[in-house]
Amino acid sequence: MKICGITRREDALTSAHYGADAIGLVFYKKSPRYIDPEQAQAIIKCLPPYVTVVGLFVNESTEQVKRISQQLGLDLLQFHGDESLADCEAAEQAYVKAIRIQDEQSLPSAIKQYQSAQSLLVDSYHLDTYGGTGQSFDWQLLLNENSQSLSNDSETLKNIPIVLAGGLNPANVSQAIQAIGPWAVDVSSGVESSPGVKNELLIKEFIEGVANVNAGY
Numbered sequence: 001m002k003i004c005g006i007t008r009r010e011d012a013l014t015s016a017h018y019g020a021d022a023i024g025l026v027f028y029k030k031s032p033r034y035i036d037p038e039q040a041q042a043i044i045k046c047l048p049p050y051v052t053v054v055g056l057f058v059n060e061s062t063e064q065v066k067r068i069s070q071q072l073g074l075d076l077l078q079f080h081g082d083e084s085l086a087d088c089e090a091a092e093q094a095y096v097k098a099i100r101i102q103d104e105q106s107l108p109s110a111i112k113q114y115q116s117a118q119s120l121l122v123d124s125y126h127l128d129t130y131g132g133t134g135q136s137f138d139w140q141l142l143l144n145e146n147s148q149s150l151s152n153d154s155e156t157l158k159n160i161p162i163v164l165a166g167g168l169n170p171a172n173v174s175q176a177i178q179a180i181g182p183w184a185v186d187v188s189s190g191v192e193s194s195p196g197v198k199n200e201l202l203i204k205e206f207i208e209g210v211a212n213v214n215a216g217y
Contacts (some may be wrong), residue, residue, distance in 0.1 A: 001210050002054060002163075003203060005033035005188040009046045015111035018207045021051035024078065024188070025066055027060065032195035033188065037068050048099040054096070063117055069093060078121065094118050096163065100203060103143050111160055121186055122155050124166035137166050139180050170205035177213045185210060 003015040004024030012023050025040045026033040035043075044053055055074040057065050059081035069077060069091070079088050080098040088095050098121040099110040111121055124137040142162070161183035164176055169190030177185065189195070191202040 001207065002052075002186045003183055003188075003198070004054075004056065004165075004186055004193060005031075006043060006198070007033055007035050007039070007190070007196040008198070009043050011044045011203075012047055012051075012190075014198065014200050014203055016048050016051045018204050019211070020051065020203075020207060021184070022054050023047070024054045025072075025074075025187070026056045028056065028058040028080070030058075037071055040068075040072055051126050052076060056080050059083065062087065065091045066093075076118065080121075081124075083115070088114065089116055096121050098123050098165070100124065101137050101141050101166075107142055107162075115160070117160060119161040119183060121162050121163040121165050122182075129152055139146060139164075139176060142180060168206075170202055170209050173209040174213045177210065 001020055002022040002024055003011075003020045005026055006012050006015065006023045015023055016097070023043075025035060025043065027037075027040075028034055039042045052071070052075045054076045055069055055072070056078040059082065059202055065077065068074070074093075077091055077095040079095055082181050088097060095117055096119050097110065097114045099106055101107065101122050102122065105159060105212070107120070107122060114120060122142060163184045163186050164182035165186035166190075167190065168176060168185055170188045173185060173187070176182075187206055191198055191206050193199045
């Protein structure tokens with residue numbers, strides 16, 4: 001699981017303490033969770049080993065993506081805008097592509113287009129807004145007519161792992177995992193007191209919700 005939109009060292013440490021696999025740092029200046037590379041460096045330095053650091057970019061130039069990634073030693077890139085396959089591959093680094101789900105064709109189309117991605121992150125669709133809205137979408141749009149969950153959809157999983165995002169929070173994450181069976185989950189606003197300021201109790205409850213479902217598999 002990933003806790004995204006980290007802006008403070010204490011929130012990064014809290015996420016790691018409770019068992020987050022990854023944290024997300026947002027380098028999109030229009031986001032309320034934006035941090036500059038210097039702030040990001042301070043956060044990264046405080047992390048314990050084995051926590052993956054993901055850098056989130058929205059329609060950024062390849063040169064800037066590479067510069068920031070090399071400066072900070074990012075483990076993984078997340079392209080959360082309208083980037084083409086060529087844009088993503090130009091960064092020459094492992095990446096996740098975020099897809100804003102509009103209908104039942106959104107995911108199959110993205111799977112065909114971004115076959116070099118490490119995974120696809122599925123998020124809610126809002127015109128001119130690239131994630132972090134706290135609003136969910138109809139999870140059933142992710143499933144084909146022959147599947148009850150992504151974990152049973154061999155045609156999907158043999159192509160690319162799916163990360164579920166969009167409106168997740170401690171109250172619904174267990175239900176989401178049980179309903180959809182994603183490879184991983186991603187949360188930002190669902191564990192915040194205000195944009196960019198995480199809430200320790202919500203982080204704890206969210207991660208416990210994920211762990212409780214996983215223990216049942």
